[in-house]
Amino acid sequence: MDDVKGPDTPEYFERMVSDYQTQLRRLCCVLLKDAHLAEDAVQETFLKAYRSMGEFRNDSSERTWLTRIAVNTCRDLVRSRWFRHIDRSVKIEDLPEPEAPADPEDTGLYETILQLPVKQREVVLLYFYQNMTMQEISDILRISASNVSRRLESARKTLRKKLEEDGMHE
Amino acid sequence: MNDQELRAKVQKALDDKLSGVKDNPWLAQRVMNQANGEEPVMKKKLSVGIVFAIAMVLVLGTALAVALNTDFFSHVFGNETREKVTEHMETYDNGKGGTYDYLYPAREYVAADPDLAEKLIGSQVMNDPVAVQIGDHTLTVLSAVRDENAMVMELTLECPTGVKGMNYSQQTNEDKGAWFADDASYFFAVDMAAEMMYVDLQNSTDTCLRIYYYCVFFEKKPDGESPVLAAATVSGGNGAEERTFDPQEVIIPADKAVSTARFVSEDGSLIELSPFSLRVCPAAETAVIAVQETDGGDTPEIVLSQMDPGSLDDLAIEMKDGKGFTVLDTGKLDNTMYMCGGLGEHFQDTSMVLNRLVDPEAVKCIRLNGTMYVPEE
Numbered sequence: 214m215d216d217v218k219g220p221d222t223p224e225y226f227e228r229m230v231s232d233y234q235t236q237l238r239r240l241c242c243v244l245l246k247d248a249h250l251a252e253d254a255v256q257e258t259f260l261k262a263y264r265s266m267g268e269f270r271n272d273s274s275e276r277t278w279l280t281r282i283a284v285n286t287c288r289d290l291v292r293s294r295w296f297r298h299i300d301r302s303v304k305i306e307d308l309p310e311p312e313a314p315a316d317p318e319d320t321g322l323y324e325t326i327l328q329l330p331v332k333q334r335e336v337v338l339l340y341f342y343q344n345m346t347m348q349e350i351s352d353i354l355r356i357s358a359s360n361v362s363r364r365l366e367s368a369r370k371t372l373r374k375k376l377e378e379d380g381m382h383e
Numbered sequence: 384m385n386d387q388e389l390r391a392k393v394q395k396a397l398d399d400k401l402s403g404v405k406d407n408p409w410l411a412q413r414v415m416n417q418a419n420g421e422e423p424v425m426k427k428k429l430s431v432g433i434v435f436a437i438a439m440v441l442v443l444g445t446a447l448a449v450a451l452n453t454d455f456f457s458h459v460f461g462n463e464t465r466e467k468v469t470e471h472m473e474t475y476d477n478g479k480g481g482t483y484d485y486l487y488p489a490r491e492y493v494a495a496d497p498d499l500a501e502k503l504i505g506s507q508v509m510n511d512p513v514a515v516q517i518g519d520h521t522l523t524v525l526s527a528v529r530d531e532n533a534m535v536m537e538l539t540l541e542c543p544t545g546v547k548g549m550n551y552s553q554q555t556n557e558d559k560g561a562w563f564a565d566d567a568s569y570f571f572a573v574d575m576a577a578e579m580m581y582v583d584l585q586n587s588t589d590t591c592l593r594i595y596y597y598c599v600f601f602e603k604k605p606d607g608e609s610p611v612l613a614a615a616t617v618s619g620g621n622g623a624e625e626r627t628f629d630p631q632e633v634i635i636p637a638d639k640a641v642s643t644a645r646f647v648s649e650d651g652s653l654i655e656l657s658p659f660s661l662r663v664c665p666a667a668e669t670a671v672i673a674v675q676e677t678d679g680g681d682t683p684e685i686v687l688s689q690m691d692p693g694s695l696d697d698l699a700i701e702m703k704d705g706k707g708f709t710v711l712d713t714g715k716l717d718n719t720m721y722m723c724g725g726l727g728e729h730f731q732d733t734s735m736v737l738n739r740l741v742d743p744e745a746v747k748c749i750r751l752n753g754t755m756y757v758p759e760e
Contacts, residue, residue, distance in 0.1 A: 223415060230411035239401045248404060259414045261602070289575055289601035312402040319396040326393070341386075341393040373384060376392065 221266060230259055233276065237283045240338055244287040246327055254290060258283040280343065281353040284335060291331070318379050325375040333368040336361055452508050453497045455526040459535050459595045460659065460740045461495035464583045468557060470715050487557050488717040491708075493739050500740050503658040504528050509637040517631075518568035518616040520546065527610075527637040531603045532734045533660035534573065534610055534637065535720075536596040545589045551582035560721070561594070570628065571614040573598045573635075579721035579736075597720040597736040599660075606640035644743035646756035654756045656700075656743045661710070662734040663695065663751065664727060695722075695733060696752055703747045710737065 237258060241251035261282050315323070326337055335354060339345045340361075351358045407413075457463045468490040477483045507528055514523040520542045527536040540546055548567025555561050560579035563570055572578065578598035586593045604610060612633040619627045643655040643662075651666035696714075701707040710718050722735040749756040 223411075226415065227411040230414070234406050234410060235404075238404050238406065239397065242401060242404055243397065251404070252407070256410065256414060259410065260417055263414055263418045264605075286602075292577070292601070310403045311400050313399070315396075315399040319399045322392060322396040323400040326397070337393065338397075341390045342397050344390070369386075369389065372389060372393070376384065376389075 226259075226263055226266070229262070229275065229279070233279050234259075236343060237279060240280065240343065241283055241287055243327065243338055244284070244331070244334065245290060250290060254283065254286045257286050261286070274349070276343075277345070277349050277352055280339065280345075284353055321379050322372070322375060325372060329368055329371060333364050333371070336364045337368045337372070340365055452501060452505055452510060452526070455508060455510065455528075455537055456495040456497060456500040456740070458537055458583065458593075459597075460500065460738070462492035463494075464585050465492050465556075465581075467491055473554070486714060488712075488715055490557065490738065491716070491718055493708075495740055499742060500658075503740060503742060504641050507637075507639040507641045509635065509639075511636065513633060513635065515612075515614045515631060515633045516616075517571065517614045518618075519544070520548075520569050522569070522571055522614060524612065524633070524635055527635050528641065528659070529604065529610060529637050530641040530643055530657040530660055531600070531605060532643070532655065532657070532662045533597070533599050533736045534576070534635075535598075535659060535736060536635070536637075538594040538596055540592040540594060541590060543590060546592050549582070549592060551580070551584075551592070553584065556581050556584070560597075568617055569615065570617055571612055574611040574613050574632075575601045576610075577601070577721075577723045581720065595720075599721060599723040599726070599734040599736065601726060604640065607638055609638045610635045644746070645759040646746070646749050647759045648751075648754045648756045650754070652754070652756070653759075654749050654751065656741070656746065656749065658740045658743065660734060660736050661698075661749075662726075662732060664732045694752075697750065698752075699750045700741060701747045701750065702745050704745070707747075708739070708741075710735075 234255065238251055238255050241254040241258075242248055245251050245254060258279065262279055326334060329337060336350055339350045339353060340347075345353070347358045347361050350361045354361065468487070470489040471487050473485050473487060474482050475485060508526055509524075509528065510526045512523050512525050514521055516522075520540055523539045523541070525537045525539060527534060529535070540549065548564045548569065549561055550564055551561035561582050562580075573596070576598040578596060581595040581597065583593040583595065600610075612635055613630055614633050615628045615630040617628055641657050641659075643657040643660075646654040646656060648654075653664040653666075655662040655664065695711055697712060698710040699707060700710060708718060709716055718738050719735040720738045722733060724731075724733040726732040726734055746758070748758075
């Protein structure tokens with residue numbers, strides 16, 4: 214990471230987009246279950262970040278800050294009238310094709326994650342996929358660490374059950 | 384299986400399945416261009432897994448339907464097209480063989496002073512009609528005005544053979560507003576906003592509904608950005624899974640934001656007041672702790688709750704000349720057109736659109752649940 218350029222420079226912002234675009238895009242994709250909306254959400258996330266770069270005080274990590282903006286942006290999208298009105302049933306074929314054919318086990322686990330209630334899906338993505346700590350997740354979702362833990366435990370049960378059914382859980 | 388193993392499996396599954404999600408190499412440059420006003424900011428795709436229709440937005444000439452500001456003000460903020468409502472109880476079927484009662488609050492509408500209205504928001508009103516064809520209906524935005532938190536529009540929805548698919552009544556006007564029927568052949572909503580549609584029962588006909596649209600933005604919309612209306616032709620059966628949406632984006636050229644005044648309380652909470660909207664931004668430490676059900680009926684959680692609109696019991700605006708009015712009074716009186724909570728970074732802000740115009744410069748103070756908010760110095 215090149216921090217020679219200050220946070221208000223285009224170079225700093227370009228580096229930030231380069232570092233976090235992929236993980237935010239995947240996060241939004243799973244939260245929204247829609248690749249096109251995810252693209253918009255990521256763009257909106259970076260636009261908000263760019264406009265408030267001066268307010269970023271390093272009291273949380275850059276990654277936590279950006280993830281919080283992305284989660285909030287997805288939440289706003291989900292509760293818009295448009296999102297509520299249209300059919301949001303998951304159609305896995307509507308999501309981008311993987312570069313290589315995925316294992317059936319991966320597909321099953323992926324579908325299970327997509328079908329988790331959104332609050333559990335959020336913590337699964339942040340904890341298991343983004344490797345965030347309970348405290349970081351607590352900061353992002355604005356809930357207590359014990360609530361993060363509770364949501365995570367519910368999600369764990371669902372995921373383990375799925376893996377057991379698929380014979381992946383030894 | 385421990386967390387380490389579960390993490391490895393989750394990461395592999397998501398990485399493999401999402402390997403087709405590609406980065407946009409021009410994203411940083413595009414965002415900077417948008418932030419600097421060199422590209423339109425809103426470009427929502429509104430994807431529903433179908434092909435985009437080419438937007439058919441017609442900017443109509445002035446000869447067709449220019450709404451004068453004065454008419455617009457009296458329609459959306461005045462009392463010419465609606466009458467005062469007193470507090471009243473209605474009884475409804477609860478669907479389980481019984482009934483329940485619902486208390487509708489009183490609503491007081493007042494005349495819109497055209498001179499004051501023109502002074503307060505006249506220069507920010509968009510009154511070049513914008514029309515879009517959705518199914519066999521034509522939706523026209525006659526006028527619109529907005530600030531950073533909210534927008535008000537006057538619309539018409541027309542169909543030569545009769546407007547269909549919109550449920551509205553006096554009751555919906557007093558409640559959450561008109562709503563789309565399951566078999567409606569069209570749909571529209573302001574992007575990234577929550578809203579209430581008030582149908583003017585006096586001036587609507589079978590073939591043309593006159594709709595006053597009050598909405599609250601989820602995110603602050605800065606001056607210079609044009610709001611976007613998502614409009615769609617809907618085809619297929621009545622079931623949600625059978626319907627196909629053919630969406631279009633309609634830019635509402637209401638890019639000038641009316642300014643807001645700030646009122647603060649001793650505990651650091653803030654109220655933003657524009658001539659037609661009010662946003663309550665409680666200080667973080669004043670947030671309400673509440674019990675909230677989790678998705679799927681899990682154990683209830685104690686959460687740092689949003690400042691629920693229902694907790695705004697008593698809200699009044701006092702003017703410097705000694706006059707003023709009550710905005711909310713414990714469910715008995717409601718002088719808002721629409722209210723939405725759970726906004727802002729901490730999900731505890733509430734925004735509302737007022738049912739009248741107010742001059743923020745002439746406001747002495749705002750009283751909310753017994754706390755005084757005075758102009759910020």
